[in-house]
Amino acid sequence: MLDGVRVLDLATLAAAPLVATYLGEFGADVIKVEDPRHGDPIRSWGNQREDVGLMWKSLSRNKRAITLDLRCAEGQALVRRLVEHADVVIVNTRPQTLRKWGLDYENLRAVNDRIVMLHITGYGRTGPKSERPGFGTLGEAMSGFAHITGQAGGPPTLPPFMLADGVASLNATYAVLMALYHRDVHGAPGQLIDVNLIDPLARLLEQTLLGYDQLGLVPERAGNRWDISAPRNTYRTADGRWLAMSGSSPALALRVFRAIGRDDMLSDPDFADPQRRLARAREVDDVVAEWIAGKTLSEAMATFEAHEVAAAPVYDIRHLVADEQLQHRQVFISVADDQLGHMTVQAPVPRLSATPGVVDHLGPGLGEHNAEVYGGLLGLTTDEIDDLHARGVL
Numbered sequence: 001m002l003d004g005v006r007v008l009d010l011a012t013l014a015a016a017p018l019v020a021t022y023l024g025e026f027g028a029d030v031i032k033v034e035d036p037r038h039g040d041p042i043r044s045w046g047n048q049r050e051d052v053g054l055m056w057k058s059l060s061r062n063k064r065a066i067t068l069d070l071r072c073a074e075g076q077a078l079v080r081r082l083v084e085h086a087d088v089v090i091v092n093t094r095p096q097t098l099r100k101w102g103l104d105y106e107n108l109r110a111v112n113d114r115i116v117m118l119h120i121t122g123y124g125r126t127g128p129k130s131e132r133p134g135f136g137t138l139g140e141a142m143s144g145f146a147h148i149t150g151q152a153g154g155p156p157t158l159p160p161f162m163l164a165d166g167v168a169s170l171n172a173t174y175a176v177l178m179a180l181y182h183r184d185v186h187g188a189p190g191q192l193i194d195v196n197l198i199d200p201l202a203r204l205l206e207q208t209l210l211g212y213d214q215l216g217l218v219p220e221r222a223g224n225r226w227d228i229s230a231p232r233n234t235y236r237t238a239d240g241r242w243l244a245m246s247g248s249s250p251a252l253a254l255r256v257f258r259a260i261g262r263d264d265m266l267s268d269p270d271f272a273d274p275q276r277r278l279a280r281a282r283e284v285d286d287v288v289a290e291w292i293a294g295k296t297l298s299e300a301m302a303t304f305e306a307h308e309v310a311a312a313p314v315y316d317i318r319h320l321v322a323d324e325q326l327q328h329r330q331v332f333i334s335v336a337d338d339q340l341g342h343m344t345v346q347a348p349v350p351r352l353s354a355t356p357g358v359v360d361h362l363g364p365g366l367g368e369h370n371a372e373v374y375g376g377l378l379g380l381t382t383d384e385i386d387d388l389h390a391r392g393v394l
Helices: 015-025 054-059 073-083 095-101 105-111 136-142 163-186 199-204 206-215 250-259 274-279 281-293 297-306 317-322 324-328 370-376 382-390
Strands: 006-009 029-034 063-067 088-091 116-121 192-196 232-236 242-246 311-313 332-337 341-346
Touching (some): 006 015, 006 073, 015 029, 015 088, 015 116, 015 163, 073 105, 105 116, 116 163, 136 163, 242 297, 250 274, 274 281, 297 311, 317 324
Parallel strands (some): 006 029, 006 088, 029 063, 116 192
C-alpha cells in the first residue's frame, strides 16, 4: 500500500518512532537514524534478553538502521541529502534544537518542498511550554487521565504502559497519511504536522470537558465505576479470577438482571430506567458482585454468554496469548530473528483485505544498513563511508 513512500525516522523512544513502525508495516521504506555511540534509548529500555532490548526488536520492525551524528555539521548535511530522497521525516527533538541544527521544517522544505514533516513534542511546537522536555507520564498527568483514574479516595493513577505515547502515535499516523493524500492527490506541497503528548489523550477524555463546560462538573476518581452506566465494574469470582462487565446500553443492563435471576429489578423503575438506575449504581453493583462471587469464572461467563451479557474475563498475558479468538485471528505472530531465534510480537492491528500489513524482520543492529543506505541511496563510496565511520560522523 505504501510502497514507494520513504520515511526518515530521526526520533527516539516511543511515540514518534511508533509512527514509522506503523507506516513500515504497510510497505513504507523506513530508514531509522540513530546516534552512532549510543543508538536509540529504546534499545536499552525495558526487558532485555542477552543484552538485546525486546521492545527495540518489536518497535523497530521492518526498519533499515543507519547511524549519524546529528550534532555535527557533516551529519546535518547528510540528513539534508537524505531528505532529498524522502517523503516523510519524523522528529521529536525540541524546536530550538532543530533550528540550531538547521533541521527544522523551513530548512528541510528548502531542500524538498514535498516533504511531510511530523514533529512530536511533549507540549507542542508553540506556546510557553514548547521547549520543555516532555514524556508520556507528563501527558498522562496533564491530560486529566491520571486525575480520574484510581480508586475513590486514592491517589491519581498512572498507567503501567506507554499510553500517552501510543495514543499520540495513532493520531500522528493518520495525520501523516492525510498529509500524503493531500500532497499526492491534490498536487499540493508537503506540510508540517504538530502533535504533542497531551492533546490526543485529552481528546479521549472529552466527556470531562463537556460536563465541565456545560454543567460545571469536575469528576473525581471512582475506581472502575463510570457515572454514565451501571453495572460497570470488575468483579471477583469464587475461584479468585476477575471479570469485567459493561451495562452501557439499557438493554445490556436488563440482560444482567435476567441472567442473575433478579427479574424483580426489571419491573422496578428505580432499576429498569437508565437514569434512575445511575442514582442507585452502588446497589446495582453490590447485587451483581454478590452473584458473581458465588460462581467460578467459567460458570459466570457461561451464564452471561447465554444471556448475551457484555462481560469478559480479565486476562493476564498468559490468558491473552492462549485465547481462542485471538489465536484464530493470529493477533500474535512468531518472527524469525538473527539474535533471538524467534520472537512473538503483535501483528499489525488493522486488517486490510487487499493490502495487509506484514512484519518482514525485527529491529536491526546498530548501523546495520549504513553501507546499503549511504552507498545505494546517496552514492557514497566505501572509502567515504569508512572515513565517516572513523571520524564518528556515522
